[in-house]
Amino acid sequence: MEEQDKLKILKELLLTEEKEFADSIAQKVEELTKIVHQKKELSHKVDPIIDDKLEEFVQEIPKTLGPTITEALKEEIKNSQDAVVEALFPIIGKMIKKYIAHEMKLLSENISKKTKQAFSFKNWFRRTKAKVQGVSEGDLAISDYAKPRLIQMFVVEKNSGILLADYSPLSDGTIDKEMVAGMLTAIKSFVEDAFQGGDQNLELIEYELYTIHIQNFYSYYVAAVISGAYNMMFKEVLEDQIIDFAKNYISSKDLEDSTLFTKKLKKHFADEIV
Amino acid sequence: MKLSKKVVLLGHFGVGKTSLFRRFIDNEFSQEYKVTLGVQIKKKIVQLPDGRELSMIIWDAEGHSNSEDTRKSYLLGSHAFIYVFDLAREETYININKDLEYLKENYTKVPAKVLGNKLDLVNEKEISAHLKTNNIPFDCLTSAKTNKNVQDFFSDLAEEITK
Numbered sequence: 176m177e178e179q180d181k182l183k184i185l186k187e188l189l190l191t192e193e194k195e196f197a198d199s200i201a202q203k204v205e206e207l208t209k210i211v212h213q214k215k216e217l218s219h220k221v222d223p224i225i226d227d228k229l230e231e232f233v234q235e236i237p238k239t240l241g242p243t244i245t246e247a248l249k250e251e252i253k254n255s256q257d258a259v260v261e262a263l264f265p266i267i268g269k270m271i272k273k274y275i276a277h278e279m280k281l282l283s284e285n286i287s288k289k290t291k292q293a294f295s296f297k298n299w300f301r302r303t304k305a306k307v308q309g310v311s312e313g314d315l316a317i318s319d320y321a322k323p324r325l326i327q328m329f330v331v332e333k334n335s336g337i338l339l340a341d342y343s344p345l346s347d348g349t350i351d352k353e354m355v356a357g358m359l360t361a362i363k364s365f366v367e368d369a370f371q372g373g374d375q376n377l378e379l380i381e382y383e384l385y386t387i388h389i390q391n392f393y394s395y396y397v398a399a400v401i402s403g404a405y406n407m408m409f410k411e412v413l414e415d416q417i418i419d420f421a422k423n424y425i426s427s428k429d430l431e432d433s434t435l436f437t438k439k440l441k442k443h444f445a446d447e448i449v
Numbered sequence: 450m451k452l453s454k455k456v457v458l459l460g461h462f463g464v465g466k467t468s469l470f471r472r473f474i475d476n477e478f479s480q481e482y483k484v485t486l487g488v489q490i491k492k493k494i495v496q497l498p499d500g501r502e503l504s505m506i507i508w509d510a511e512g513h514s515n516s517e518d519t520r521k522s523y524l525l526g527s528h529a530f531i532y533v534f535d536l537a538r539e540e541t542y543i544n545i546n547k548d549l550e551y552l553k554e555n556y557t558k559v560p561a562k563v564l565g566n567k568l569d570l571v572n573e574k575e576i577s578a579h580l581k582t583n584n585i586p587f588d589c590l591t592s593a594k595t596n597k598n599v600q601d602f603f604s605d606l607a608e609e610i611t612k
Contacts (some may be wrong), residue, residue: 334526336490
């Protein structure tokens, strides 16, 4: 036996266990490699199918789940309308405010541009006034339009709320004046009763772009609906005119004849500056 | 000359004041009950037998268990009161004499008409007898639901307050 064979036999005798261990590891590595390889293969085959299906599902959502979701949302909104409106109100309010501010700016710029192009004494006067006051012509023109104006006037019997006379410098409108007079009286009575202010009277109602100026007399009151910026100066002029009318033109007979009262009211306020 | 009169509907909660109001003015009726808060006002032009027209301004006041609790400012300046009770609910008319007395004392010149409503829920003969036996005054028995006697009642009232 040669030296090399002896060494081989010795190696086999001494390293049998290690060899078996190494073989088992090699086998496991081979198995794992196979699994990984298989998964990669599987993934390679399955992934496009899953992707397609997912895409299809996403595309189908509006058709399949869409109606159900829409229906559920509709139902939810219908059941809690107040809550929805409550939540939207401040957001919409803010948006409208921003929109109006933006539009007013555009309007002012537009007016300035147009007034510069057109010549008239009115425009010339406004231009001079704007220069003196240090404001833009557009702003001045807008403030002219925001001037307080009398829209409607009611003379109402205090207790019953019955309309005694009415006047509108504009058209007669479609509102039922008798019902407005009744409701105004009900609101007035409610406020005066509810807050127990003794003999105090409700004198002003504001809503959006309108103000209702109320002037009280012994058995009737006058309600004047004003559009535009109702200010102290206008209030004083209006008060004086109403008092002047009541003092000089109204007698107890007029309170019993609404046709005559209305004629007098129309005549008086058609000539006055309000 | 234009004629306008204020008429106030009074009575307990749920006796049908608003239903009568709607039946007379809009000729509508709804089974749904919505409590009136404060007051609602509507107008109807009534043609009088003599050819004149009356603007009847009707104030439908919120219901109260007794007339004293009705906001006084709603009653001031009225040309007539209509005290409504529910024929099917005795508690709405058991104290009627006390309520009418209060109105008579405080609003001497204002006529108060008493109206038993919801006639469709009771037997007319039986209820009339029952009311008479118990000394419950009434001017008319109506049903806002079926419109029985409603238009006639208001027409008669219009005539009376414009005499």
